[in-house]
Amino acid sequence: MVKIPKSHPRYWSLYYREKIIEGMEKGITAKAGLIAHGRGEAFDYLIGEKTIPPAEEAMKAAVAKLLLAEHPVISVNGNVAALVPKETVELAKALGAKLEVNLFYRTEERVKKIAEVLYEHGAEEVLGINPTKFIPGLESERAKVDERGIWKADVVVVPLEDGDRTEALVKMGKFVITVDLNPLSRSARMADITIVDNIIRAYPRMIELAKEMKSWDKERLQDVLKSYDNSKVLSDVLIHIRDRLTRLASEGVWRKERLD
């Protein structure tokens, strides 16, 4: 990994950029994943690089739904494995969910490498190595899922996912939770719960929420879900971005930072 001076004002952004590059070099992240990461960075800028209230609300509903689920599954792709391998394993444990490697640009080698990364970070079981089922409506390579994982799941978390696949899962009757920085992406639009946040902030927060909400009774969890409205949450995100841009435009962004 290239060394970034800790003094750089955007150290963390550069740090995770290096993580994605390292992921590509190790063969766990696809090249297209690098460009997708860049797109995410752009939307994170617009949001303000912090967790906003509609994302917090979505995370709470997501955790409630996952704790109520019978067969919750967390999907893992090359970008997720590069950015938050440890947090992915911890989140699955905190929720009692299964982990399944699921790739848009699937190669057996990448699947195996990602599974290895998850095992290194403490996963007990990783599904998706030998998928025997196919999501209906998708061309075969993109459709492969594990019979004991996504195929059987009632609730699935598909972070940083392709829109077509998110939609196909919704059509299968799955309850779909996504994490996506672009509130206008097809994944964001199609999912049942859309967490518009950077996964490097969202997963740690979801682990906290899972630990806290685990002791809640069913009714309380169901109440969280009943009052949740994904359409409103997505609108709130857009309003947040709109208001932030308005505020920045009126305050002026030019040389308002350092230059001491």
Add this chain to the structure above:
Amino acid sequence: MVKIPKSHPRYWSLYYREKIIEGMEKGITAKAGLIAHGRGEAFDYLIGEKTIPPAEEAMKAAVAKLLLAEHPVISVNGNVAALVPKETVELAKALGAKLEVNLFYRTEERVKKIAEVLYEHGAEEVLGINPTKFIPGLESERAKVDERGIWKADVVVVPLEDGDRTEALVKMGKFVITVDLNPLSRSARMADITIVDNIIRAYPRMIELAKEMKSWDKERLQDVLKSYDNSKVLSDVLIHIRDRLTRLASEGVWRKERLD
């Protein structure tokens, strides 16, 4: 290079994505450059993938300043060399500016390869091969500049540049012009003139402007600069993005697409 059908609605975006990947494969673009490119793509999408009036205004002021400069220098990095090598050389000629290779992730090999690309496209001189000076306030690898180039320059164009370096150049007393699709980046905020546009559109337009404005007298060029306000230009860009997002959002977000 992967062949993209010319009929594809986003042909040019995909074409330049392939150019960046090709640049990486040839060793002229850093891997982190792919991520930066993805970020640019997202902002370009938000802007509407065309040159907007505040960018046109900024380009006109930039060209005026460059024509008035005593030692104008155009900096070239791996992304610029992959996307607009021919236009970079042409712009330098039209402005009577020097060219300097200047990399965030500097390796001697990449510097040489980029210089070669510029020579292939007709450059007469390329600086930055043997930099002997250091921009104050930056850690050494990131600070290297050419004594006859950026070091001596009164006006520098640093397209697609890191924010820390842009700021350091401003602190040195340089007049800094940047081209950056992200109006909230530190480079955009720190530069004296910020052209929020895709470099593939900006450089050809700046070449036209340079040819046209070359015959103007000093006073007329100075008048362009006097009426220029970078803070207002950046605010105008933010308002443009805000209005476009609002329009995109009003068309409906959640499950307003397919799910047939």
